[in-house]
Amino acid sequence: MMNVMRATELIGLPVVSIASGEDIAEIRDVVYDGEEHRLVGFTLNKRGFFTGRMKAVLPSDSVAGLGPDAVMVAGDAAVSASETPDAMKDLSSTTSIIGDRVLSADGNELGVVTGIVLAIGARARAVGYEVDPTGDSVKVFVPISAQMAVSGSTLILPENATAFIRNDLTGFGAAIASYRDSTLERGGNS
Amino acid sequence: MSETFSGSHGRLVVAIDTAEEIGNVKGFVVDPTAKRIDAVHVSGRGKNAEIIAWASIRSFGNDAVIAKTADAAVQVSGDHDTQAVKGNIEMQGSRVLTTTGLAHGTVEDVTFDAESGELLGASTTDGGYVEASRFRALGSYALIVDLE
Numbered sequence: 001m002m003n004v005m006r007a008t009e010l011i012g013l014p015v016v017s018i019a020s021g022e023d024i025a026e027i028r029d030v031v032y033d034g035e036e037h038r039l040v041g042f043t044l045n046k047r048g049f050f051t052g053r054m055k056a057v058l059p060s061d062s063v064a065g066l067g068p069d070a071v072m073v074a075g076d077a078a079v080s081a082s083e084t085p086d087a088m089k090d091l092s093s094t095t096s097i098i099g100d101r102v103l104s105a106d107g108n109e110l111g112v113v114t115g116i117v118l119a120i121g122a123r124a125r126a127v128g129y130e131v132d133p134t135g136d137s138v139k140v141f142v143p144i145s146a147q148m149a150v151s152g153s154t155l156i157l158p159e160n161a162t163a164f165i166r167n168d169l170t171g172f173g174a175a176i177a178s179y180r181d182s183t184l185e186r187g188g189n190s
Numbered sequence: 191m192s193e194t195f196s197g198s199h200g201r202l203v204v205a206i207d208t209a210e211e212i213g214n215v216k217g218f219v220v221d222p223t224a225k226r227i228d229a230v231h232v233s234g235r236g237k238n239a240e241i242i243a244w245a246s247i248r249s250f251g252n253d254a255v256i257a258k259t260a261d262a263a264v265q266v267s268g269d270h271d272t273q274a275v276k277g278n279i280e281m282q283g284s285r286v287l288t289t290t291g292l293a294h295g296t297v298e299d300v301t302f303d304a305e306s307g308e309l310l311g312a313s314t315t316d317g318g319y320v321e322a323s324r325f326r327a328l329g330s331y332a333l334i335v336d337l338e
Contacts, residue, residue, distance in 0.1 A: 014331065018289050021279075021329025067291020070332075121290060 002177040003120040004127060004169055005068055007032070007039075010118070014047065018064055019075040023047050025054055027071060031088055032116055032126065034097030037144045039118065039126045041088050042071070044079065056080055057088050063124035071124075100150070102131050102142060105159040109134060110142065113155070117141055117172065127176050129155075140165050141172040143179045193250065193304040195282050203232045205260035206248055212263050213240065215255060218300075219274040220281050220309060222328040227307040230255065231275045232263050239266045239275040244307040251304075278330050286314050287332040294318055297333060 007030045014023040025044040033040050041059040046052050056079045058071070065072035073079065102110040115130035128141050142165050147158040164179040166172040201215045213232030219241060221228050229241040246262035247255060257263070266275050273279040286294040295316035302309050309322040312333070326334040 013291075016287060016291075016331055016334070017327075017329070018334050019327055021287075021327040021332050021334050023329075023331035065288070065290035067288070067293075069293035070287055070291040072287075072289055072291045072334075 002127070002173045004117050004173040004176065005120055006130065006169070007116040007118050007126070009068070010042070010066075010071065014070050015042075015044065015058060015079060016070045016072055017075050017078075018072055023070075024073075024076055025056070025058070025079055026051070027058075028053060030116065031057075032097060034100065035150060037097075037126060037146075037148060037150075039116075039124055041124075043088075054079075059088065060124040065122055066118060066124045067120055097129065097155075100153045100155050102129070102155045102157060104157050104162055110140065110157065110165075114139065117169070119176075128172060138167050140167050141169065143176055145179075145183070191304045192301050192310055195300040195302075197299075198250070198255075201253070201255055203230070203242070203255045203257060203263075205257045205262065207258075208260045210260045212242075212257060212260060217275060217277070217280065217282075219271050220300075220328065222281070222309070222325040222333065225309045225322045225325055227302055227309065229271065231266075234265075236276055237266070237272065239272075240264060241266050241271060241275065247307075250307075273330070279328060281312065281328055281333060284328065285332040286312070286320065287334055288337050289326065289334060290337060294320070294335070 010027045013027050015025040016023050026047050028043040028045040031040040039060045044054040046054050058079050062078035064074050097113050100113045111131040111133035113129045114132045116126050117128035119127045128143050131140050143161050145158050145161050149156040164175040166175050198215050203213045205212050217231040218227050219229040227244050229243045231241050233240045240263040242262045246258050248258045249256045266272050281300050282297050284297045295314045298313045298315050300312050311321045313319050320335050324336040
């Protein structure tokens, strides 16, 4: 079983230092690389009365814990303007995945990506996409896979992933865990 | 013997050398990393608060706290202690957050060893109990605890 949440649910959550117990920032937005299917990091807002955008960003590698109530970091140093990763320097170059069309390996259109699903835990990573089927009201969740082909704005779901599509987040968490076990993708570092 | 923060609140503080009443237990200054009580807040408020270092307490009894000397109560100094007596960084009532970003309500009460001043654990409003060995840090936002 894997606990998962929608990336949009992180917006507004506090960024809390494990070393001091202080809230040092707030999640402003999620930076996602649609080509690599990778969560790059987060842009931040200031906490408290004088809110507004912070220059500093939070790379996903600096996250110590991603949960439904807070994003945890080891200490203040995790949030720093000087060590902005390349992928976060020019946000306009980051290709979004939202709005991309998802096709199954046998050529059926599953719908359009409307959201990113993240794993809850010690490492910040994306595990699935929320897909809104065309002409159907029920949204589904599809697993992210290393074998997923992307070109332009079309994504092709590998055949072995089809069995793990779910229409509820809780069920998807369980499905993702078994999907990763079954494929041992990315060198088994799931 | 184990005691609680709320159970000892208001307890009389008396100096053994003069039998003078020097205050009441108003709160605690804790070191969550060392997992112990640093000092007891006995009188006054804010910058004028007076605290007694745990080392200057002869015994933390059931009916009274006995200080080693009448001058053991000193005006609070230092940022950490001042924030604690002002209630800005206080364990009781603090939000509880795991290192993975999961909230566990707030601290309802804290248990400690009345002889050593060692913190034993915290009960939370969601019905749980966190052993002091899991305490990581206490800040103005939350008490950070390790996963079970």
